[in-house]
Amino acid sequence: MRKLGTSIIKEIIILIRDKAGLAIIFIMPMILIFVMALIQDSTFRKMDETSLSVLFIDEDCDSVGLAIAQGLVRSEMIVLEKTYKGKILDRETLIRLVTEGKFQIGIIVPPDATEKLKIKAEYLIDKAFEDEEFPVAESKINPSTIILYFDPVIKQSFRETMRISLGKLTYGIESKMVFDLFSQKVSELLELESKLLYDPSGILRLEERSAGNKHTEIIPNSVQHNVPAWAVFAMFFILIPLTGNIIKERQSGSMLRIRLMPGSYWITILAKILVYLLISMIQFTLMLMVGIFILPLFGLPLLDLGKHFFALFVMVVATGLAATGYGLALGAIANTHEQAASFGSVSVIILAALGGIWVPVFAMPEMMQKFSLVSPLNWGLEGFYAIFLRGSGLIDILPWAGLLTAFCMISMAVAFYFLRLKKN
Amino acid sequence: MQEKIAIQIDHISKTYKGSTQAALDDISLEIPSRARFGLLGPNGAGKTTSINILCGLLNYNKGSISIKGMKLEKKYKKIRRMIGLVPQDIALYDTLTARENLRFIGEMYGLKGKELKNRIEEYLEMVGLAHTGHKQIRNYSGGMKKRINLVAGILHQPEILILDEPTAGVDVQSRNMILQFLHEMNEKGTTIIYTSHYLEEAEGLCSSIAIIDYGKVIIQGETKEIIGSKKEYTNLESVFLHLTGRKLRD
Numbered sequence: 001m002r003k004l005g006t007s008i009i010k011e012i013i014i015l016i017r018d019k020a021g022l023a024i025i026f027i028m029p030m031i032l033i034f035v036m037a038l039i040q041d042s043t044f045r046k047m048d049e050t051s052l053s054v055l056f057i058d059e060d061c062d063s064v065g066l067a068i069a070q071g072l073v074r075s076e077m078i079v080l081e082k083t084y085k086g087k088i089l090d091r092e093t094l095i096r097l098v099t100e101g102k103f104q105i106g107i108i109v110p111p112d113a114t115e116k117l118k119i120k121a122e123y124l125i126d127k128a129f130e131d132e133e134f135p136v137a138e139s140k141i142n143p144s145t146i147i148l149y150f151d152p153v154i155k156q157s158f159r160e161t162m163r164i165s166l167g168k169l170t171y172g173i174e175s176k177m178v179f180d181l182f183s184q185k186v187s188e189l190l191e192l193e194s195k196l197l198y199d200p201s202g203i204l205r206l207e208e209r210s211a212g213n214k215h216t217e218i219i220p221n222s223v224q225h226n227v228p229a230w231a232v233f234a235m236f237f238i239l240i241p242l243t244g245n246i247i248k249e250r251q252s253g254s255m256l257r258i259r260l261m262p263g264s265y266w267i268t269i270l271a272k273i274l275v276y277l278l279i280s281m282i283q284f285t286l287m288l289m290v291g292i293f294i295l296p297l298f299g300l301p302l303l304d305l306g307k308h309f310f311a312l313f314v315m316v317v318a319t320g321l322a323a324t325g326y327g328l329a330l331g332a333i334a335n336t337h338e339q340a341a342s343f344g345s346v347s348v349i350i351l352a353a354l355g356g357i358w359v360p361v362f363a364m365p366e367m368m369q370k371f372s373l374v375s376p377l378n379w380g381l382e383g384f385y386a387i388f389l390r391g392s393g394l395i396d397i398l399p400w401a402g403l404l405t406a407f408c409m410i411s412m413a414v415a416f417y418f419l420r421l422k423k424n
Numbered sequence: 425m426q427e428k429i430a431i432q433i434d435h436i437s438k439t440y441k442g443s444t445q446a447a448l449d450d451i452s453l454e455i456p457s458r459a460r461f462g463l464l465g466p467n468g469a470g471k472t473t474s475i476n477i478l479c480g481l482l483n484y485n486k487g488s489i490s491i492k493g494m495k496l497e498k499k500y501k502k503i504r505r506m507i508g509l510v511p512q513d514i515a516l517y518d519t520l521t522a523r524e525n526l527r528f529i530g531e532m533y534g535l536k537g538k539e540l541k542n543r544i545e546e547y548l549e550m551v552g553l554a555h556t557g558h559k560q561i562r563n564y565s566g567g568m569k570k571r572i573n574l575v576a577g578i579l580h581q582p583e584i585l586i587l588d589e590p591t592a593g594v595d596v597q598s599r600n601m602i603l604q605f606l607h608e609m610n611e612k613g614t615t616i617i618y619t620s621h622y623l624e625e626a627e628g629l630c631s632s633i634a635i636i637d638y639g640k641v642i643i644q645g646e647t648k649e650i651i652g653s654k655k656e657y658t659n660l661e662s663v664f665l666h667l668t669g670r671k672l673r674d
């Protein structure tokens with residue numbers, strides 16, 4: 001234990017004096033968070049160009065449902081899915097699929113949509129023509145509700161777009177229906193002057209619900225993408241100081257000396273793992289602080305951490321372990337720090353792109369989406385998304401944490417193999 | 425239990441992976457206890473290879489090694505406590521200060537507290553670095569680094585001290601200090617094994633020597649005996665010249 005303590009202190013002093021390493025670990029990711037938060041809008045504008053699968057349940061099976069379906073499909077950026085795995089969708093499945101993040105949007109047109117619209121239109125028309133008897137009581141004229149489910153991960157700006165286009169569609173149906181009734185009436189009561197009353201609130205109202213387990217009220221935003229995304233990215237970048245540390249130790253012959261000291265070799269390696277794991281946890285905490293305290297100063301929304309802090313802790317440790325293992329493996333394989341640093345940073349940037357750090361996975365072309373699953377950075381990000389946005393607990397993030405831990409184990413096995421090999 | 429022979433090396437051969445030429449070719453050495461033993465030879469002769477094998481840091485292909493009567497492989501744990509290695513290259517953390525380096529190494533050897541602290545100060549004093557012990561190693565000159573590197577190898581007070589070219593590329597002052605230090609260690613009972621390609625320096629320091637070239641032992645024995653064995657041998661330089669037909673210069 002004493003030796004471990006000594007080794008840990010040694011690693012910490014070395015790291016503290018590595019100014020370039022510290023800058024990469026702590027300053028770079030903060031800059032990235034700011035920059036990406038600023039340009040996120042353009043990222044999401046791009047998303048409009050790719051087509052998006054939308055779950056669609058038409059319980060109305062009348063003009064409103066039909067019109068919305070046609071209108072959405074006409075926009076060409078949207079593909080409507082009315083079935084899932086060969087089965088007609090029901091509400092439960094739709095909500096589940098959106099909750100799990102398999103689809104970003106679900107739309108439900110309730111059964112009475114057309115009916116209610118007709119009633120309201122008739123009422124308006126009748127009122128406009130000032131008929132003697134009102135066929136419909138005013139109390140019955142509730143606007144019908146089209147329900148929209150959004151994956152919490154989806155960006156505010158995109159949700160806005162979606163809502164507006166749906167609004168326009170319903171507006172169009174409404175106007176058409178009123179116009180039809182109106183012209184019918186007009187032909188009935190020819191020569192009668194009238195003014196059409198128009199209700200600006202619309203007959204159909206869109207109700208928006210966030211499809212999260214229990215955690216329904218959370219509003220997803222750029223901060224909740226960018227903070228975990230760049231925190232994960234930064235954690236993997238500890239490979240730069242870590243590989244530098246390992247390779248320098250080997251090149252300087254200190255590693256040889258450590259081999260000569262009884263029982264010191266594994267302790268030294270363990271100390272490195274512990275110190276860099278700790279560093280990655282500090283990194284993550286700092287990035288969260290940026291999201292909570294600094295970004296709001298720039299008019300960006302506050303970062304919501306969800307409420308499962310133990311799950312969060314597990315995810316941070318798992319991601320930190322994966323990052324440390326990766327650095328250790330690269331440090332063991334590479335012969336020079338230049339090799340390790342250039343290969344390491346390029347590989348992390350590629351894995352980040354694949355894993356949805358730069359552009360979220362759902363906005364990628366379909367083919368690329370499949371590849372995202374090979375990236376450990378994606379596993380980390382999905383786990384944090386689950387906690388921050390869907391309110392998931394330990395059980396839900398265990399697959400992601402498990403993958404990351406497995407990745408760490410494999411990396412370390414590779415590292416130990418190469419460290420042994422370098423003996424002669 | 426006072427063994428007469430500190431180190432016995434029998435017919436060691438070593439060929440590095442990927443290399444066709446043997447770095448060591450059937451080397452046998454006998455190093456007496458409490459000797460000041462010089463393993464001499466030009467660059468590339470196989471001195472570092474021999475020493476790394478001796479310390480258990482490198483595998484070898486053939487032969488056997490025993491230290492104080494114990495087989496190297498069998499009693500490695502015990503043996504490596506008895507050995508102190510001063511590697512050819514500076515094996516220190518260059519962003520740690522001299523004291524931080526020594527404290528780390530000392531604690532990893534199981535030393536602690538006041539004893540370790542005192543020992544560090546004592547040795548720093550001896551190699552003339554007490555006043556610069558708070559500086560990071562990267563700010564040291566080559567000679568200062570060599571001296572700290574030396575202290576790092578003896579902090580745990582090994583019975584056998586192995587030094588790989590401790591004086592190579594070092595200013596005269598540092599060199600004299602190091603040689604003086606080795607004499608003192610030896611007088612206190614430490615067996616000294618040192619490599620060098622400076623034959624003149626070795627002649628002054630070593631009680632016995634072996635000269636190797638191209639991975640083979642050319643001659644070994646007590647320094648005085650070797651020089652006195654033939655009329656034409658005036659010093660180690662001339663011994664090497666006669667045996668190989670070339671001057672030792674690199």
Ligand SMILES: Nc1ncnc2c1ncn2[C@@H]1O[C@H](COP(=O)(O)OP(=O)(O)O)[C@@H](O)[C@H]1O
Binds near residue numbers: 467469
């Ligand atoms: N890691 C290595 N891989 C391959 N060949 C090596 C390695 N280290 C040393 N050699 C070769 O082994 C021979 C002996 O080297 P070395 O023991 O370092 O010599 P010295 O220390 O006497 O200068 C040299 O020919 C050298 O090129």
Ligand SMILES: [Mg+2]
Binds near residue numbers: 468472473512588589
């Ligand atoms: Mg050498």
